[in-house]
Amino acid sequence: ALELKLTPALILLRSTLDQLQEKDAAQIFSQPVNLAEVPDYLEFISKPMDLSSMRAKLEAHAYCSTTDLEGDFNLMVSNCLRYNSKETAFHRAALHLREVGGAVLRHAHRQAQSIG
Numbered sequence: 001a002l003e004l005k006l007t008p009a010l011i012l013l014r015s016t017l018d019q020l021q022e023k024d025a026a027q028i029f030s031q032p033v034n035l036a037e038v039p040d041y042l043e044f045i046s047k048p049m050d051l052s053s054m055r056a057k058l059e060a061h062a063y064c065s066t067t068d069l070e071g072d073f074n075l076m077v078s079n080c081l082r083y084n085s086k087e088t089a090f091h092r093a094a095l096h097l098r099e100v101g102g103a104v105l106r107h108a109h110r111q112a113q114s115i116g
């Protein structure tokens with residue numbers, strides 16, 4: 001029902017995910033790593049994660065809090081830091097997203113406290 005979609009908690013989660021998506025301007029993290037194009041990916045990464053998967057989980061009510069959302073964000077960033085070696089653009093993009101996304105999440109945690 002619409003009223004369940006528009007609870008303050010879901011609205012905050014959606015807004016937080018939208019802000020994280022905006023920080024990924026190059027859309028490196030917007031879709032799952034393509035396993036057909038990157039056949040060895042699962043040799044290094046046991047739990048792939050990306051922003052589209054996070055959005056699907058959010059709409060399936062898989063996240064109870066901004067902390068849950070942060071868990072998948074951190075997984076997504078750490079996967080990228082592990083698979084892509086330090087001198088790559090992807091590795092540097094993950095370091096940057098960790099910084100700017102961390103600020104987004106800290107603000108979201110504070111807002112979650114105020115809505116109770």
Ligand SMILES: CC(=O)c1c[nH]c2ccccc12
Pocket residue numbers: 028029033034038079080083084090
């Ligand atoms: C986020 C990430 O690691 C990647 C995003 N796109 C990619 C293409 C090839 C290998 C890795 C990636």
